[in-house]
Amino acid sequence: MLAELGISSVEELFQDIPRKALVRKIGLAKPLGEEEVVGRIDGLLDRNKPLGEFDSFLGGGYRSLYQPAVVDGLLQRSEFYTAYTPYQAEASQGTLQAIFEFQSLWAEMTGMEVANASLYDGATAIAEAMLMARRLHPGRRFVVPKSLFWERRSVLENYARGTGAEMAEVPWDPATGELDVDTLKRECANDCFGLLVEYPNSFGVLEESLPTLKSLIGDVPLVVAADPLSLLLLEPPGSLGADIVVGEGQGLGSSPSYGGPLLGLMATRKAHVRQMPGRLVGATRDRAGRRAYTLTLQTREQHIRRSRATSNVCTNNALVALSFLLFASSRGPRRMRELIESLAERTHHLADALSHVEGMTAPRFRGPFLTDFVVGLDGVDPSRFLEAMAERKILAGTSLADPRPGAAPLGFSGLLTSVDGRVDNRAIDRYAKAAAEVLAELRRSP
């Protein structure tokens, strides 16, 4: 190859790099063989304690459910796994049809008319929905629940920064944990371009007012962030007046993997599709009249529209979307419904068991819930409680407080609690027993 190029050394191909910019040494170690790589990484992973070593009560939008073998088996088909964006439609019908099916699935789950090919994760999907709402409606303020998990709120604020948009908050009802509808109505009438409602909210609570909200806010776009599995039981947001429905899809088909990759879901009404961010697959015909699929409405996207695109997003999380589709296809609606019912039943059993523990209020809020609820821990530092429980091989919940120094306090001491797919009644009993012991200890030595 060097001879073909008429050069004697590959160095000559780098002579266009200025001398002052040359790197002599990167500072990496020597190469390792595959067996050594495996040994090195296993050595690191051995220092982790995965969920399987605990009774896990961590939720908050992530789920660790049993994955049917067929999901990963099909996912690992080379032709799905190592393809790229289906720019050449004729060579990519497999990926394109799978995305079309995925879009159809998310549209059916949400009761919406169209869905995109996915975004990075649930938090950025909410943020993209906010930017989309801003394109749909005038106004400067985006109305969000005060209960919104701080992390999602922070992502929203970062996505809003370049637009001049501001956040307006709707507090929660101290008894139910649900939105304060009077404030909501007032805020939405004040220079507002969109309203976000979580379904269920970051406290796990179902907003019972949701069916009435669209009539209260008029033509202000209603953005609903929904949990996909819960939608097997819940009235779809599309039937409740939602304009954009987003969600985090990791729980169906993927492992939590310490937080990534995840799956951002987004659906909307047909009338809004040209303001939607992200890839879209459409059905069309080939020259012989066969049904075929292709990326479409690309004039919304960055590679065509550049600075006037609906978003800068270039990738979709296609493989995670495929997992979501495979999981749903493998389980089918009936077994997915049984799964969420079973999780909800165990979660309610957990709440009941914890309600008898001295020092705990379970649930902290009276509003209806499915698979997550807040446990009140009055007078106890949640982080000390979590550490002590982890020593007893129980991951007792997720802290809801913003950990950044100087951040606004949450206003109550509590944890978000859920049930892992593996939690059974005995694990719930262990939680209640250990919690009683730990809280007693913490009271003795505060």
Added chain:
Amino acid sequence: MTEGQAPATTESRPPDFHQARWNEALPWEIRPPVAPTPVTSPFVPPALQRKASLRWPELTELEMVRHYTRLSQMNFSIETSFYPLGSCTMKYNPRVGEVLARRPGCADMHPAQPDSTAQGSLELLYRLEEALGAITGLPNVSLQIGAGAHGEFVALLLTRAYFEDKGEERTEVLLPDTAHGTNPASAAMAGFTTREIPSKNGCVDVRALSEALGPKTAAFMLTNPNTAGLFEEDVLEIADRVHGAGGVLYYDGANLNAIMGKTSPGKMGFDVAHLNLHKTFGTPHGGGGPGAGALCAGSLLKDYLPVPRILKEGRRYRWSYDFPKSIGKVKSAYGNVALNLRAYAFILAHGEEGIRRVSERAVLNSNYLGKRLGAHLDRPFKTLVKHEFVLSGSRLKERGVRTLDLAKRLLEEGVHAPTVYFPALVEESLMIEPPETESRHELDNFYDAFVRALSDTPENLHAAPRNLAVDRVDEVLAAKEPKLVWRDL
């Protein structure tokens, strides 16, 4: 064939390639969904109960396996085909990454676990940050990045925070006319106006840049080598000029595969760089994602990086949120950890020499294939290229053929088409990137396929592709009458 022998002749036989053509039905055509019924649950208040159960088919496992296996057979992929998609770095994704990412210590970890139970992940991410810092020369790294474009956006948020901190109002981002579309889109999302700098011979026109720089300039976004595959030889002067005007110099890491161990964004004077781990460090592309990103910052912007960041204290690692100037969060949790693990495995396997050799081989492949194909189509710029090169198909128009036809005809050969119609400053452009994992044998096969396609009749080129799952797809119809879900059919 060994070095120095005559190149393969164009008389070589075309592959007898046919893609599966299943005319595969949709799941609800295989088995219609059952009629919806009301869903009741004791845990859901009546007003929120689903009135009509989810309409989705209940396939048997075999029906499902056959359906998705057949779909997979109607896809080109790295593991089946040469995939010279310019700017996408379609290198082989080592299988070992798949094994490791499925270990419970990687997959079965919740982001809310206490740090004490995630010491392995924390150390792995910390070491990956160190390695990426070394490769880029920008030692402060955040892995909380979803993909390349997300990294661009976050870098511009850092830039914004930096100037707000300094009390300077800078509103404009400059970029070359060859920039990836994500660059201007990211700048707009971060609230900046954008201005394109014209290129001269495929590279930044430094004089035009100098004239555009000023007190309004927040940043100049550059990828080097650029999207034409050319190394911006004036990069040090560009850095001086941008910094002289008080601006931030941003490196789009899409093309990092060309320069590792040769130069680095830090050495070239960049202040911040995003990396696409799914390109350079071999994590799978997955049909379009998930990507994996990293943001590497020098001293100028490091204080503004997202939280949390990993701190090492003795032998322990922990997440810290105590960075008062940080912009906060840009994505849930800590980034695409399972992909970051694959990237770390890639770096461990390659090591110092291997990482350098990645770039040497990628650049050698590109120059070799560029030289051979340059005998057949115009090369608009200088011929010393980095990891990719651009050809112009404008000459094809004499025969009534377009670059698009050539791309479709190439698919008939069982190879993926190059990127087409980008960069836009080259008429009828083809952008070809043969990554380091491809052998000379594959490059020569591609050359033969390319020449066969070029010399085919205009009729055949217009009719292509004829041996794939579908014939030429009507994209205009798709956009005119959007059918985006099954109810539209």
